[in-house]
Amino acid sequence: MTLAPPISSSYVSALHTAGKGRPVFAIENLAVSVPSPDGRVALVHDVSLSVGRGECHAVVGESGCGKTVTCLAALGLMPRNASVSGSVRLGDTQLLNGKPGELEAMRGRRIGMIFQDPQGALNPVRTIGRQLIEPLRLHLGMSREAARDRACELLALVGISAPETRLDAYPHQLSGGTCQRVMIAMALATEPDVLIADEPTTALDATVQLQVLDLLKSIQRQRDLAIVLITHDLGVVSEICDSVTVLYAGRSVESRAKADLFASPRHPYTRALLDCLPSLDPEAPPPAAISGEVPSPGQHPSGCAFHPRCRGASPACARSLPTPMPAGPDGMVRCHHPAGAAGYTLQ
Numbered sequence: 112m113t114l115a116p117p118i119s120s121s122y123v124s125a126l127h128t129a130g131k132g133r134p135v136f137a138i139e140n141l142a143v144s145v146p147s148p149d150g151r152v153a154l155v156h157d158v159s160l161s162v163g164r165g166e167c168h169a170v171v172g173e174s175g176c177g178k179t180v181t182c183l184a185a186l187g188l189m190p191r192n193a194s195v196s197g198s199v200r201l202g203d204t205q206l207l208n209g210k211p212g213e214l215e216a217m218r219g220r221r222i223g224m225i226f227q228d229p230q231g232a233l234n235p236v237r238t239i240g241r242q243l244i245e246p247l248r249l250h251l252g253m254s255r256e257a258a259r260d261r262a263c264e265l266l267a268l269v270g271i272s273a274p275e276t277r278l279d280a281y282p283h284q285l286s287g288g289t290c291q292r293v294m295i296a297m298a299l300a301t302e303p304d305v306l307i308a309d310e311p312t313t314a315l316d317a318t319v320q321l322q323v324l325d326l327l328k329s330i331q332r333q334r335d336l337a338i339v340l341i342t343h344d345l346g347v348v349s350e351i352c353d354s355v356t357v358l359y360a361g362r363s364v365e366s367r368a369k370a371d372l373f374a375s376p377r378h379p380y381t382r383a384l385l386d387c388l389p390s391l392d393p394e395a396p397p398p399a400a401i402s403g404e405v406p407s408p409g410q411h412p413s414g415c416a417f418h419p420r421c422r423g424a425s426p427a428c429a430r431s432l433p434t435p436m437p438a439g440p441d442g443m444v445r446c447h448h449p450a451g452a453a454g455y456t457l458q
Contacts, residue, residue, distance in 0.1 A: 220250040
């Protein structure tokens, strides 16, 4: 089999958005490390992704693959002792190593974020209203009265009944689903260009998950919003996303349009993730678990980090790190032996 020539990782983001116009939000060659007793440990090695206006881009992988760290680092939310390099752009503005205060002005104003565990992310000793009003006054300069009126509108927008009453409630007085809706309202309060949603349906029951996903899709259509969705749930990806970046051990290993990735995954890790999905076809084989586990930071094997778990690994996989290669239209795969696979039908 003749493989396409490798491409420089500096072109990964450009490949992903080829033909789609300029991305609203783009991460390129992001690397993150933190100090440890044995020296600095890399949490993220090389991650690139981008999302355009009106698109939803998923970042998927098992726990420990660097999904949340990538987005926290991009927004300058890592601890002070973390080292972050690469490029993060919001439109034409470079966010990494920018002018003092510039990133702080962007966060909450042009980039909204929904954090994991809404009941833990909300301040337990402040009312919902106070937490919603604060960004409106800080970023938009609204008066207290105007901000309260806008906060009521936002709660109604995300489907919370009796919003005037809920403004005076504390997080512990609300259900998990309602707290998640409050987090979405807070993230959308200043009408940002980009919304980063970190596992927005975690710990919610199936009915509430569908309601939250429908809400995000509706708001995306209404506001032509760019969404970066962090998730391990490929069912959620199939429901809402347009394109996908798969992370493994802190690296982008595949980045493609959702339909292409589900129909013909190129990286063995992507194929393994899809093999974990149950099928509605009674003739299909049962879901197959991935053997082994994601290596801990600082303990990655040589070569491709996935090779100890890969059924198709060769000696080359243990010797050297694969370089990014084209994978279909506007796609990328980082594998010594990229290949097609039996298609996966979106259920």
